[in-house]
Amino acid sequence: MQCCRMSTRGTSFVSGGVWGGGSGRRVLCGKSASAWCTGERGRWADAAVRRQRQVVPGGRCWASPRSPLTGRSVHMRAASAGVGGMVSAASLAVQVRRLAALFVDLFPVWCMAASYAALKRPEIFLRSAFFSAPNGVSIGLSLIMLSMGATMTWADVGRCIGWRSEEVAEREPEPVATTTSVMVRRAVLLNLVVCFVVMPLVAYLLASTVMTSPRLLSSLLGTQAKARAGSAATTAAANKALRSSIITGMVLLGSVSGGQASNLCTYIAGGDVALSVAMTTVTTLLVTVALPLVTKLLLGAAVPVDAFKLAASTARVVLAPVAIGVAVNTFVLRTATARMAVRPWLPVIGILATLYTIAAALSPVSATVLSAVGEVPIVLAVIGFHIVGGLLGYYAAKEMPGMRRNELTARTVSIEAMFKSPALSFLLASKHFDGTWVLVPSAISLVVLAPLAAAYSVVLRRMGSSPLSSTLGTAPSLPTMRPFASNPVRRPSVRSDALTVGTKRVRPQPATASPMVAAPPRILHPRVLVFFRGAPNPVTVMKPDLRAFLLKMRKMRGMQVEKIEEI
Structure with a gap:
């Protein structure tokens, strides 16, 4: 099992979140409080530790009915129990969110049920001061x-x-x-x-x-x-x-x-x-x-x-x-x-x-x-x-x-x-x-x-x-793809060595002796031109990569797409 690493100087263990050392080459495994590991290098692979420390495999584990580190094992069991509690709480929160989403999806059913109850048994609501208030609808x-x-x-x-x-x-x-x-x-x-x-x-x-x-x-x-x-x-x-x-x-x-x-x-x-x-x-x-x-x-x-x-x-x-x-x-x-x-x-x-x-x-x-x-x-x-x-x-x-x-x-x-x-x-x-x-x-x-x-x-x-x-x-402004017959191979289009917005250099490219020349569009890989507001030249993007490119541009300041044209 690849779950922990061992230190060459001795046993490394966690007690209440603090790393310590021991005299042996065994350490508690993160799976349970009674699992032990050995190896050239090892670390306690608890779920809470794995989030901040990378676990490198290199040891083998076996189960031990009782830990010789009796004083330390109590703290380790408590830590494992705390991690299990966090996991169960997280799963409970996910289930509650799913129930909320299901409740929203059943919105039409709740509306029909409320309408049926109000029409068939109106006296229930009229007797209640909560529903019969003068400004109840407001x-x-x-x-x-x-x-x-x-x-x-x-x-x-x-x-x-x-x-x-x-x-x-x-x-x-x-x-x-x-x-x-x-x-x-x-x-x-x-x-x-x-x-x-x-x-x-x-x-x-x-x-x-x-x-x-x-x-x-x-x-x-x-x-x-x-x-x-x-x-x-x-x-x-x-x-x-x-x-x-x-x-x-x-x-x-x-x-x-x-x-x-x-x-x-x-x-x-x-x-x-x-x-x-x-x-x-x-x-x-x-x-x-x-x-x-x-x-x-x-x-x-x-x-x-x-x-x-x-x-x-x-x-x-x-x-x-x-x-x-x-x-x-x-x-x-x-x-x-x-x-x-x-x-x-x-x-x-x-x-x-x-x-x-x-x-x-x-x-x-x-x-x-x-x-x-x-x-x-x-x-x-x-x-x-x-x-x-x-x-x-x-x-x-x-x-x-x-x-x-x-x-x-x-x-x-x-x-x-x-x-x-x-x-x-x-x-x-x-x-x-x-x-x-x-x-x-x-x-x-x-x-x-x-x-x-x-x-x-x-x-x-x-x-x-x-x-x-x-x-x-x-990409709502993306036009529909034209047939292959109306997509002929054109001459190469020249674009500048940097994408600029106004006077600001936004996305510099490697300096070259001559301007970069985009490859001619191919029939199987159509391309589009993305025009940015204030930019002197458009950017050529392959059509399958357009969505990822637009998502990346959303994170940049001042980058606003004006139009998209198909080559």
């Missing part, structure tokens, strides 16, 4: 935003609001795969267009075609339509009123801002949390202007929104918890070890807060929601509305010029477009319109949106763990 949303703020830094906040000082830029350069400040502004603008232009139109089209077909309206009216069959005018008026109510409810659902729980889904999906918070804040503040305008154009009647109350609620529910979370991440969790220890539990806290919010929001309106969920065509139309919004946001962010096909931005915009705020639309519908059917789309969305968005975020999370997706996310 408290749950604040906890979600607090847990998401703890994953952010002040650099993320500055990047999203467009402020980035020269000192911060020099100390923390923006990575290649990160959403830059310019991309943030474009992504926020794209999200505004999707939220207040595209989604209301999608909702109006679905409501006016699928959800208000004559056959569906007659089935919804039921016995009332049969009782009034003698009067065609009365039946037509009832159909028109029902159709108008459903269209109004869907347009309200499509015109409201994004929900705060979208930030948690963005974090689980591996998106840009800071960008998600910025999008949620901007859409929530602009809904006071956009919602009356959209409802006036599509419905003919403007729905007023109290701008001051909505801004105060946004500051209290979104901005203040995020600021507290960022401060905790900056001043309390100072070291990387502390942040890594806390990070697996932040989505768990957010999921628990989401389940509390679902129970607190659904239990008071369980009767209305249950009557609405029974209409299968309307339920399918609402589910399709959210799915279409997510897909449109994803592909619009991927194909938008200047976005570099960034995977983080695409996931963030997709979840923001999918995750509307049904609680706000339900409140506005109940306050400004009469009738039960106006509440039906928002009530259905309260039930189906949380499990749907949770399942979508978990799917994106699983996609992000695959090698292909991680490679594309690392």
Whole structure:
């Protein structure tokens, strides 16, 4: 067995972490307190010692029932027991982290369970002062935003609001795969267009075609339509009123801002949390202007929104918890070890807060929601509305010029477009319109949106763990490989003897009498040109080595990739 080394002068052993000497050529082995070693050179190969001292093999071990070093063996057994305790504690921590990851992966299941419990047994939650508090939903949303703020830094906040000082830029350069400040502004603008232009139109089209077909309206009216069959005018008026109510409810659902729980889904999906918070804040503040305008154009009647109350609620529910979370991440969790220890539990806290919010929001309106969920065509139309919004946001962010096909931005915009705020639309519908059917789309969305968005975020999370997706996310600007026929051998390209950024020499190369000449590209080994911002010449990199090269460049200050071209 190769586990220890012996000293030529005698036995070397550890007693309480101190090296000592003996008269024999035997020493306790690190495997157990009764294993002995011999050899030309040896050392006690305990697991704690192996981390700091290299163990060189050169001895043989055998088991001894009793150690002649009785006084020393007690300390050695204690040291071995301490090492075993550390190993068991480490394995326990790993198992706990795995349980936390499994809990996050089962996020859709927990959402469906909370919705079912709140709808079937609402009295359990209504009798509890913890769930029936007047501000219960606001408290749950604040906890979600607090847990998401703890994953952010002040650099993320500055990047999203467009402020980035020269000192911060020099100390923390923006990575290649990160959403830059310019991309943030474009992504926020794209999200505004999707939220207040595209989604209301999608909702109006679905409501006016699928959800208000004559056959569906007659089935919804039921016995009332049969009782009034003698009067065609009365039946037509009832159909028109029902159709108008459903269209109004869907347009309200499509015109409201994004929900705060979208930030948690963005974090689980591996998106840009800071960008998600910025999008949620901007859409929530602009809904006071956009919602009356959209409802006036599509419905003919403007729905007023109290701008001051909505801004105060946004500051209290979104901005203040995020600021507290960022401060905790900056001043309390100072070291990387502390942040890594806390990070697996932040989505768990957010999921628990989401389940509390679902129970607190659904239990008071369980009767209305249950009557609405029974209409299968309307339920399918609402589910399709959210799915279409997510897909449109994803592909619009991927194909938008200047976005570099960034995977983080695409996931963030997709979840923001999918995750509307049904609680706000339900409140506005109940306050400004009469009738039960106006509440039906928002009530259905309260039930189906949380499990749907949770399942979508978990799917994106699983996609992000695959090698292909991680490679594309690392180099999002890499174009697709062209066929071999369109990849002819070109003349050699000349590059300088050093890679410079501005006036700074970053990566010097061996001095030569003439400039270095890159070998012509080969068909079986295609190459790419990597252009750095401020650098006079590009760098030629083999395509299989591109990812490792970009990861190495991320660690260098001032190195920011501008574009990548295939040779």
